[in-house]
Amino acid sequence: MSRPVSTYRVQLTPGFGFAEVAGIAPYLRDLGVSHVYLSPVLQAVPDSLHGYDVIDHSRIREEFGGAKGFREMAEVLASHDLAIVIDIVPNHMNTANEQFRSVLSEGLDSPYAHWFDIEWRDGRVAVHSFAEDLPASEYYHIIDWREGPGYRRFFDVSSLIGLRVEEPSVLFATHEVIFWLLDEGLVEGLRIDHPDGLADPRDYLDKLRARTGGVWTVVEKILIGDERLPEDWACDGTTGYDVLNRVNGLFVDPEGKAPLVELFTRMTGQDAHYPSVMTRAKREVVELFFGGEVDRLSRVTGVSPADLTELLVAMPVYRAYVTPGEPVEPPARQIVEAAAPDPETARAVLEGTPEAIVRFQQTCGPVMAKGVEDTALYRWFPLACLNEVGGEPDHFGTSVEDFHAYCGQMRPFTMTTLSTHDTKRSEDVRARLQVLSELPTEWERAVDGWAGQLAFDPGLDYLAWQTLMAAWPISADRFTDYLLKAAREAKTATSWIAPDPAYEEGLRAFARKAVELPIGDFTAQVDRYAVANSLGQKLVQLMMPGVPDVYQGNERTDFSLVDPDNRRPVTFPCAAESAWDAAKLLVTTQALRLRRRLGPAAPYEPMAASGEAAEHAVVFGRGRAVAVATRLPVRLARRGGWGATSITLPQGRWRDLLTRQLYTGRTPVGHLLSRYPVALLERHDL
Structure with missing residues (x-):
């Protein structure tokens, strides 16, 4: 089985099944991807639009076309030199089974x-x-x-x-169809959903690799800060949230942090210290949602629910990996002991019974997910593009040097991404928001003007203005749906379990009036620079180490928000409707096709520009290719452009695949990027 060079994620629905995927095979082939990456294909709740609620592991989903339809799709894709990666859900299934x-x-x-x-x-x-x-x-x-x-x-x-997939019979029964698809050669890769929910992720991956013969496998593992994927996991890497957050940081100006945090606290009355907000949110969700889990954990550990709550709230990561019967690794011990209220509590979850050790780890992830992803990120948002899964919203910016260092230690076949079915906002929404880090004064003036005309809830309004600007143009219905979800996730004025009808009706009225304001005037100013961020982050993600994934529709501009907004149907083929669309489609297509020519083994070679504007260039080589992207475009414009800044290309003649121009040796960046804010060069004389 071949490992993917690149993937294209498709969200299957009852209205877009296997026959429809087969129908876009020529388009995906021409785009340049090597593998089509499908959302879960096993039988789920019949009207499910996502497929993570499986009810029958013995059947391929009938609404998509069943086993016959899957085989027919695979044959069509193969005839276009496309293989299949599927998303599987080993941790859970719907109770209606x-x-x-x-x-x-x-x-x-x-x-x-x-x-x-x-x-x-x-x-x-x-x-x-x-x-x-x-x-x-x-x-x-x-x-x-x-x-x-x-x-x-x-x-x-x-x-x-x-599910208890640690039991061999359960593993086989829930993976029988998956193994059949692999054995038949109909599938060439696996994406593993939520491995942190499993009793022993390492053991599960070991068994999977032994049975599948080393098929390409990535895991949906959320890494925080400098956390790394366990070295002993039998997989090729993660699904790419760690990469997404680092690429995003490349295009955020750290100098924007102080003024944006000040604006946020003035408008919301919220704490300026994000860790305090996160801690409160985690404590609230433990008390609100996870009392039963804490009580069960208390019964198996002998630790009081109060002490366990303090430990769960203080845990900084989704899971500290400890295997019953094995020595506790120093990093895991350090994390848990630092978070525990006392040594006895730490000892109970690190060295107690096997059930105590495992159940504690399985409880950490839900507390992090609900407390951070689904609560704190909707309460603390000075710059909302930083509020992504695995992100740290108080960490503004990634330096080029740090990015190069990160790329140097990446697994060669890990997945990279900018948008997924679970991201809080699409890559192009983030591209617009990134610009605000360079325009804090102008942004403050605009927000104050809008807020002077319309106000609703100080805890929500500032997020609303960011969202409205960055997703513009957006319908009142879409904007309302987003704000309702954001408010319910924040849980400060309304929530999913205790909705406040009067508050929510006021929110609907606010949303209807807000979309009538001339927000687009400011968005147009932002877009002068957001185009550079959009194309720059796309080129970097597609050309850096790893297997790049393109989420459906994001080969052109996409201004979707959190699910279900980002799971709306996509019209294929994705045609360009603007100059920005055309440029993004060109960058995506040329980069994907080049990756297929380069192969996966092309080395990553950090490069640097020289000159007064060198900090604004991200430059790296991939064998016979060189990628050049612009960062922090507002500051670049204010300093008068690239000036005498240049890059020195390796020996040979180099063709920019976007403009078809040839370059050699020392090349002025201003000349190279005169048409597009990015360049993709391929050695021409080989």
Whole structure:
């Protein structure tokens, strides 16, 4: 099996299934990708638009075309030199499945009792009152929906029950179709959803690699700061959030931090210290959503719920990897001991029973996800492009030197991305927001003007203005849907579990009036520079080490917001509707085609410009290719442009694939980037 050179992510839905994917094969081939990367393909809840709620692992989803449709699609793709990567969900499945019904009907006598991570108490399991699928039985009891049920969930979603794939029979039963697709040669790569939910991610990946023969595998692992993927995981890397945040930082001006934080605190009344906001948010979600998980953890560790709560709140990462029966690695010990309220608590979760060790780790991820991704990031947002999965919104900017150093230690086949089905906002929304770090004074003046005409909630308005500017033009309905989600996630005035109808009606009225303001005038000013950020980050992501992924539709401009907005249908082929579209499509196509010519082994070679504007250039080589991108374009313009700044190309003649011009030796950057703010050069005399 070949490893991908690049991937294109497609969100399958009942309205866009296998036949439709086959229909865009010529377009994807011409775009230059090597693999089509599909969202989950196993049978999910029939009307599911995402597929992560599997109900039957033995079937390929009928709404997409079933097994026959999958094979036919694979044959068409193969005829266009395209292979398939699929997204799989080993951690959980929807509760509306036959196996769980059997467990509720027969209790521990069910042949599927070992499938699920259930806490049996007096032979019964605590469940919520589902609208349908509940058999009359003595083996469960109904609890209030505000309480955690008696089984491990995906985060706080009670309709998604945790699977025990550490059991060999469960692993085989839930992966039988996946293994068949691999054995038949119909699939050449796997994306593993939420590995941190598993009892032993390393063991799972070991078993998967042993069975699949080393197929290309990436994991949806969220890394924080300088955290790295465990070296002993049998996979090729992550799905790319770590890369996304570093590329994003390249185009953020650190000098914008102080004025933007000051503006944010003035408008919202929020704390200027992000860690304090994050800590409060994590504590709130533990008390709101995870009381059942903490109580269960308390029973197996002997530690008080209060002390466990303090430990979970203080954990800085999604999981500190400890395997029962093995020595605790120093980094994991250091993380847990620093977070624990006392040595006894740390010892209980590091050196206690196997269940205590595993269950603590499985609880850390949900607290981080709900406390940070789904709460704190909706409360603290001086510059919203930094509020991404795995991001640190108080960390403004990545230097070129740090970026080169990061690229130098990347795994060669890790995935890289800028937009996914789970990002908080698309790459081009972030490109516009990045500009604000260079225009804090102008931005403050604009926001004050809008706020003087229209105000609603100080805790939300500033996020609303950023979003409206960066997603412009946007319909009132889309903007309203986003603000409702943002407000409910923030949980300060309304929430998913306790909505405030009066507040939400006021929010709808605010959104309808806000879209009528002349926000587009400021967006037009921003776009003079956002184009450079958009093309620059795209070129960097496509040409840096790793396997670049393009999320559907993002080969041209896309101004989508958080799901479900970013999962809207895409019209193929993606044609250019503006000069920005045309330039982005050109950069994407030429870079993807060049990556196929280069192959995966091309070395990463940091390069540097010389001259007074050198800090504004990101330059690196990839074998017989050189990529050049502009960063911090506002400051560049204010200093009068590139001036005498130049780069020295390696020996030979080099053709810019975007303009078709030839260059040799010492080349003025202003000349090289006279038409586009980026250049993609290929050695011409080989």
